[in-house]
Amino acid sequence: MGKDTSRTFLFNARRARERGQAPRQLLAVLALSAAGLIGIVAHEGYSDKAYPDPVHGTAVPTIGFGTTGGVRMGDTTTPVPALQRALRDVQAYESEIKQCVKVPLHQHEYDAYVSLAYNIGAFNFCTGGQKGRTSVLVQRLNAGDYAGACNAILGWKYVGKTDCSAPGNKTCAGIWKDRLKLHAQCMGNAP
Secondary structure, eight states: OOHHHHHHHHHHHHHHHHTOOOOOGGGGGGGHHHHHHHHHHHHHHEEEEEEETTTTTEEEEEEEEOOOOOOTTTBBOHHHHHHHHHHHHHHHHHHHHHHHOOOOOOOHHHHHHHHHEEEEEEEHHTTTSTTTTOHHHHHHHHEEEEEEHHHHHHGEEETTTEEETTTTTOOHHHHHHHHHHHHHTTTOOOO
């Protein structure tokens, strides 16, 4: 961490304490909380058999608690290995997030961002899906616009070309509900 970054971090930590708030933490010391992992697996649900991804079909089979990497149609699993795999996947996503996010975060913000990355992929989280670019969310975050970064979660509302936030949507309404939940969590308003 550079000299200016250290001063800014210390100033912001002191200011947060004066307001009775916990300061944001450097990403190096953050890890997904137990509640964050439970939230991810509860949202994803469990399947002991590989099934076609709702967006990509059999091109991206999914198993366990939302695992897609290295999965083939016909694969099976049980709950314990599926949870272990979800944790390994989360840890890989955390590593990628820590490469692209350069600012300290509160635990609730970090958990929300890891959960989003688990759903959309860390590459998409960091780049917006375009190699060599930076996503709007990460641009805002690294600029210190914490509220704007939380609001950018709501931009991840499409499944293919379907707007999951559209009233009466029956195709992917769960995605929109999840984005609203993650936005509230990110803003510190989660139940």
